[in-house]
Amino acid sequence: MKVLLIEDDQEAANFVVSSLSQLGHQAEHHVDGQAGLVAALSGDYDVLLVDRRLPSLDGLSIARRLRAADIKTPLIFLTTMDGIDDRVDGLDAGADDYLVKPFSFSELRARMDAVMRRFEKHPVPTESIQIGDLKIDLVKRIARRGGEDIHLQPREFKLLEYLARNAGQVATRTMLLEQVWGINFDPKTNIIESHISRLRSKIDGNDQEPMIKTVRGAGYMLHAF
Amino acid sequence: MLGYFLIAIIFLWMMFSYISTTVWRNTETHIDWKYEALTSDLGPSPESEIRRRISSYIKTSDPFAEIYILQDRNGKTVETNYPYQAILDDDWIVLDDFDEDSCERLMALQNEVRLPLQCQDSIHEEHDEGPNLGWFSISSISEILPLPNETEGYVGRVGKIGDYKLLVGRSLDLVDETRDAASFLTLIIIPISLLMALLVGLFVSRNVRARLKVINDRCNEIETSGNLSLRVPDTGPDDEYSILTSHVNGMLGRLDKAVQNIQAVSDDLAHDLRTPLARLKYNFETALSKKSSTKVDLQTALQKGLDETDSLLETFSAILRVSQIQTGKRKTKFQDFNLSDTIDLISEIYEPQAQENGHDLQCHTSADDMALFGDQEMITQMLSNLVENSFEHGGQNLKIKLSAKQLDGQIIIALADNGNGVSQEDLPNIFDKFYRGDKSRQNPGNGLGLSIVKAVADLHDAKITARENDPGLFVEIIFQSTSQRP
Structure with missing residues (x-):
């Protein structure tokens, strides 16, 4: 994967670049906003990681100009500005996601995967999702595994739907809170753990192959067999 | 002249x-x-x-x-x-x-x-x-x-x-x-009147100048000394100048309070952030200085440091959040939303934890559809902080009741617990930034949870009160729900 990082903090940039390199990704780093924009305009990258505050051209302007130039490369803001308005402004400017510093690399990776996936597989309206022997009917809001109906609470269904839509990818705690519960702060409760555990007992019951995997230090993943 | x-x-x-x-x-x-x-x-x-x-x-x-x-x-x-x-x-x-x-x-x-x-x-x-x-x-x-x-x-x-x-x-x-009458009028009465008008004008303008001078002098004094506790004395009768004076004093009061608040925050920041920062430093120094430190010891120290850093970052975020809410910019994002859904969400988020810790959390709304004009995300955060506050400071085996009802065009949200409560002298201060009653000092938290609650209530022009629940704490937030719709 080819990543462009526009970030004026050298330490933070080193952290991201070295972590990406370790995973075998190719990362290019620019300190200056203007130079970063020029590079990004080539459309030569798989994903853009952009700081909000940059010398010569700020992140919001970069995002706007890229979108105006019809460059649709997925873009994630990496920023210390964590107000709700800041997040909304960032997404309005054309970013695909918004990550507040300091973040763990696993969070960044999960989000990069998610935006890439969204970008590659344009979400087509679908009536059902089939993963292994698990079938999720999105219209009737029912899940079946191995021919047996699974009774799910609305929130559990939503959680399963999100995991299924991103099957094979890590969904972090904050991603789940945002996407499934619609909250942008961490309530510091075991809400996710308890829902995952309930969901697990429902879909992985009866000694079937466990489908929901815990990725240590990162989040959860619905296994695609 | x-x-x-x-x-x-x-x-x-x-x-x-x-x-x-x-x-x-x-x-x-x-x-x-x-x-x-x-x-x-x-x-x-x-x-x-x-x-x-x-x-x-x-x-x-x-x-x-x-x-x-x-x-x-x-x-x-x-x-x-x-x-x-x-x-x-x-x-x-x-x-x-x-x-x-x-x-x-x-x-x-x-x-x-x-x-x-x-x-x-x-x-x-x-x-x-x-x-x-x-x-x-x-x-x-x-x-x-x-x-x-x-x-x-x-x-x-x-x-x-x-x-x-x-x-x-x-x-x-x-x-x-x-003609004599006209002469008398034009040569004597009118000149005298004009002269009197002139004198009255002079007197009034002298008076105006004197009163403005009082205001100007005091403003100048405040400007040079930076002493915001000074006020403009109200010398004259109840007129435009005393209104101006009261406006200037009102502004000074607000400014003074804001500056005091900033000072208090920076004092508290110094205390609340320096302490964990110092701990962090000692932690690393100790780990490094011990020659006998094993890899496990170092890892433990690093993990401790990381946890400490996380808590510091959280405090920072909370401080930023409070000040961001207080700027009132978010009012532009107000819209009608169903408060019942939000209360349900809070119940869903905290119910499992409550059970795990032996608490009894009951959430109740008087109607399934309760439209509130405001910022849903902020209200969610506010309710979440209220419940967390009870969890953190209430004690063991609590009964917590979160309710919302509609009454005479108002929406009243109330949280009541039967926990440790707050002492009478602490009650007026619990919504202040970083305020932590003596009883709660040992408990986790950064002392900002309830200030966020207050800031969100203020943003919605809602009235917030806290009182003793005998035993426990009772917090009530009253929204003038319908009247705020534009």
Whole structure:
């Protein structure tokens, strides 16, 4: 994967670049906003990681100009500005996601995967999702595994739907809170753990192959067999 | 000032000449009217008719105000109320016109007899109707027409009616009275009034300046000393200046409070952040200095440091969040949302944890659909902080009740627990930033949870109160739900 990082903090940039390199990704780093924009305009990258505050051209302007130039490369803001308005402004400017510093690399990776996936597989309206022997009917809001109906609470269904839509990818705690519960702060409760555990007992019951995997230090993943 | 006087003088002069012209014009009109009344439509025997008319006029008129003299062709007076002998002679009484020559003649005459002379252009302007009409001033001929008593003279009109000569005159006293009144008005009353207005103006402006000086001096003092606790003294009566003063003081009060708040926050930051930062430093120093430290020891120390850093970052985020909410910028994002859904979400988020910790969390709304105009995300955060506050400071085996009800167009959210509660002296301060009652100091948290609650309530113009629940804490937030809709 080819990543462009526009970030004026050298330490933070080193952290991201070295972590990406370790995973075998190719990362290019620019300190200056203007130079970063020029590079990004080539459309030569798989994903853009952009700081909000940059010398010569700020992140919001970069995002706007890229979108105006019809460059649709997925873009994630990496920023210390964590107000709700800041997040909304960032997404309005054309970013695909918004990550507040300091973040763990696993969070960044999960989000990069998610935006890439969204970008590659344009979400087509679908009536059902089939993963292994698990079938999720999105219209009737029912899940079946191995021919047996699974009774799910609305929130559990939503959680399963999100995991299924991103099957094979890590969904972090904050991603789940945002996407499934619609909250942008961490309530510091075991809400996710308890829902995952309930969901697990429902879909992985009866000694079937466990489908929901815990990725240590990162989040959860619905296994695609 | 000189300009003011000049303008006043020009104004007075214009006023005086206008009044005096008007007085003359009125006098003329009056005489004309009388003359016309006597001489028009005399019928077949004009001489006897005019005599009859004059005699009836004489009966009702005051000889000191108006005189009538009718003479026949021989100069013999046939009707009059004038007590002296008068000779109406064309040569020197009847003036066809008040041209310059006539005026000079009369002036010369006046010098001789030392009597006042009226020689106004305006007298004759409209009366050039024929050779037998003329205007004169009797005062100029008072040798022949002796003046009764103190009368200054007469002004009148002479004309021929057939063979008769008629004089209609009006006492100058009447004219002079009016003119005197006008003079008195324009030369004495108005100047005095103007002078008084000037003095009052000076007094008022001195007063204004004095009162503004008080405000200016105090503002200057605050500006130079930076002492925001100073206030502008309210010296005068209840007027615009005291309103201004109270506005300035109100602003200073707000500013003072804001600065105090910032000072308090920075003091607290120093305390609340320096302590964990110091701990972090000791932790790393200790781990590094121990020669015997194993890899596990170092990892433990690093993990401890990481946890400490996380908690520091959280405190920072909370501080930023409070100040961001307080700027009120988010009001633009207000919209109607269903509060019941939010309460359900809170129940869903905290119920499992409550059970795990042996608490009993009950969430209740009086209706399934409860529209609140506001920022849903902020309200969620607020309710979440309230519940977390009970969890953190309430103690063991709590009964927590979170409820929302609609009443008289208001939406009332209440949280009640039966935990440790807050002492009376701590109650007024629990919404202050970083405030932690003595009882809660040992508990986790950064002392910002309830200030976020308060900030969100303030953002929604909601009224928030906290009181003892005997035992426990009771917090109530009242939203004026419908009235805020734009």
